[in-house]
Amino acid sequence: MAHRRLATVRFYFSFNCLKINLNMTDCIFCKIINKKLPASVEAETKNVIVFHSIAPVSTYHVLIVPKKHIKSFQDFSPKDKDLFFEMVKIAQKVIKDKKLSSGYKLVINGGKYQAVSHFHWHLLGGELEDKNDILNQT
Numbered sequence: 201m202a203h204r205r206l207a208t209v210r211f212y213f214s215f216n217c218l219k220i221n222l223n224m225t226d227c228i229f230c231k232i233i234n235k236k237l238p239a240s241v242e243a244e245t246k247n248v249i250v251f252h253s254i255a256p257v258s259t260y261h262v263l264i265v266p267k268k269h270i271k272s273f274q275d276f277s278p279k280d281k282d283l284f285f286e287m288v289k290i291a292q293k294v295i296k297d298k299k300l301s302s303g304y305k306l307v308i309n310g311g312k313y314q315a316v317s318h319f320h321w322h323l324l325g326g327e328l329e330d331k332n333d334i335l336n337q338t
C-alpha cells in the first residue's frame with residue numbers, strides 16, 4: 201500500500217515537472233531568457249531581463265521580465281517578494297538611465313490583455329502611438 205502511494209507521488213511529481221518544462225519550452229520569453237531566441241536586451245540582472253518590445257506602442261517600449269517563469273500577476277506569491285523588488289529596482293534604473301522621468305507608464309496586462317503567459321511589465325516612454333486611447337489621457 202505504502203509502495204503504491206509512493207509510486208503515485210513519484211508519478212505526480214514527474215508529471216508536474218514535465219508540465220513545467222513544457223510550459224517553459226513553449227514560452228517565447230523563456231526562450232529569450234535562455235538565449236534560444238534573439239532580443240534587443242536593454243538591461244539584465246541575475247533574476248530579471250529587460251528587452252525591447254517587438255510591437256512597440258510608444259517611441260520607447262521595453263518589457264521587464266522575471267527570469268523565473270511566473271504566468272501572470274495573479275501568480276506572484278510572498279516567496280517572490282525579492283524578485284518583485286528586483287523588478288522595481290531595474291525599472292527605476294532604466295527610467296533614470298533613459299531619462300524618462302518626465303513621462304512614462306509602467307503597465308501590467310492580465311487575462312485577455314496579456315499576450316504572453318509569462319509575467320511582465322511594459323515600460324512605455326517618449327511619445328505614445330495612440331494619443332486618443334483613454335488610458336493615454338490620464
Ligand SMILES: [Zn+2]
Pocket residue numbers: 223224227228229230231268269270317318
Ligand atoms: Zn516563460
